Amino acid sequence: MKKTLALFAAVALVAGANAEDKIVIKGSDTLGAKMVPQLAEAYKEAGNEVSFEIAAEGSSSAFTNLLAGTADIGMSSRNIKDSEVDEFTAKGMEIKDWIGAYDMIGVIVNENSSIEGLTVEQIEGIFTGDITDWSEVGGDAGPISVYTRNTSSGTYKSFQEMAMNKRDYGADTQKMAGNEQIAEEVAKNANGIGYVGLAYTDKDGIKAVAVNDVELKPENAKDYPIARSLHYYTIDGKLSEAATKFLTWATTDEKAAEIVSRVGFIALSE
Template structure:
């Protein structure tokens, strides 16, 4: 980080003595690092008050437009329709990339399938492949779990894996990442997708290939060296009129200390 930026960060940290409470809302994917960096920020600045809640990217951006949150967490870029709403309301939003995340495709631990191509994933999530035996697994119906439409993870998976084609109508929409993990862990034929930091022994990840030849598992190392293909940036959005009040918090998450928290949490730092 440049010396000028560090000095700016230190000055803004001192300025938090009279800082108003900050509200962060949105993406469940961003939620863990938002909570951890906010906790560390408050520990360094005892007078600061930061609240962090999830609900999905769309919920966070809507809250930002309604001025019921100060920062929106997002796992996708802002939509054109959301930009138009902001413009109509006379609001000027700023986008700040804070980290990267790998999206892991997960199945029940008993599933013998180890890898899938992007084309196979597209066919599964669009309802063209309906039985695991069609991709080398057991004779078992595939149960597709997805996030709800307000989720940035839902949007990114649709864009990157489905190439903007629609999900199958019978996919089961889950309100949060935790619900997908729970459902997949309890359903032998299940498949779903979660942020890399949410991966646990309760579910198993699949190696993925976009070219049909080179498969890679969703790990931090593979995401950093770009061998794993399903990787996306994560963002904070805020209203430019609130720049002064949100700057200390945003500068902290982008600082070496904040980015180290991000790395230790299983996400990919900006640098």
Template sequence: MFRYINLLLGCLAFQAGTFVQAETIVIMGSDTIGAKAALHLAEAYKSRVARTNPEIGFEISAEGSSTGVVSITEGHADIGMISRRPSTAENARAKTKGVDLKTITVARDGIAVVVNDQNPIESISLAELEAIFTGEIRDWAAISTTAGRISVYTRNTASGTYDLFRAKAMSGRDYGKNSQKVAGNEQIASEIARNPNAIGYVGLAYTETPGIKVVPVEGMLPKADEYPLRRTLYYLVDKNIRLSQAANDFIGFTLSPQGQHIIEEVEFLPLY
């Protein structure tokens, strides 16, 4: 699902009788970052600079990591958001446009495997995840004490999480035909909360949704150092373009102690 968050409060203003056009920082890409963390960071940054730059605005759209790469390659955004590194093909395409993609690490995350909170399963192995998400196992009776046809929810193909989960949990194999693609983390969590036989995956920031529970993978929860589905979250910029002072400051704010505290508050893992 397309997400668009508009924080253009006070975007146009009159100062001392002069019309002032506000600066808008455009951020596009990963739903994992954009639907929660980027919004909270933008609100905090606006509050921080309210006296010196009250007309600063943000446009944040969260549609998936692939969109984040395209937004920088095509010059549609100041900052991209991605939950994976750009592929070789994406880097090559960017270079044909005169764009040099640069990633900036902003947080750590764990892809949490989640089920309905009425599901009795207490842990799951990578082999079981692979069998479920490729469609080889279709009933909970194969790995649990209760039976029921498994409903599998995944992110869509624009999502970095979709690709990373396939690489880390499925040995790179294709998702089963019985899987259902959903646009965002919140939608997956909502579907699982309504369906006692459902399973899916979300970023750490979405694990507190009522009606779902996190299932340890290989006996480990997502915040464990050795958790097998850990990943890094990034901002993406064009190294060949000089960012505006405000956009550059916002990136610095994200990496500052205050920004990293916000990262931690939304349940991601801070850098320090």
């Protein structure tokens, strides 16, 4: 009996040690689809013995998971909302914000479209449903099909704040599960318009339009009107050592910066 108990204890210890070195990261699809998994791979290759669990279901899930204690790090492509901060304080937790990279949101149209550029006002009109036909913004006539991310996405929210004057999306918009799906639909629909992260704008069949005459290029990040920062959120004082080390590496190391720009975002140092 004693032997069995000892065995159990040993197993529990090993399991405990493993659990400590596992970093659970949840949240935004924008960060979680490419950037964070690649950072995690590179971090492991650099000789750090940790394992990662990464789930990308939209920025809002970052906060629900942090709140429930089911994630160490939350990825978010938008700033935390006041109401969310309140929920953390209500549980006696304080949230810490790490900025991971900058992103530009590209407004994409079908590659056969005659549209080359739009103003922010026109974009607001299109996405809120005030403008319903391409001829109203200088294109060939045709009813506009608007594709957006779904409501749990941080891009959904930050696009609303940056390009739509915080107004609600029009009822005619179609809510897609991710960047890929939006690019796919716009590529197949001559009258389609949508928005995706910078990394997705070089897909076949679509092109990014200039916004307020500024083209979507990393070097224009400062002038481009629809740009934002990408965040990692953690709970102050509750972050494991391994996770802290990873985040510090991901936000400061040169190799990490290289990966960040390779997947189409703009690293902090640039």
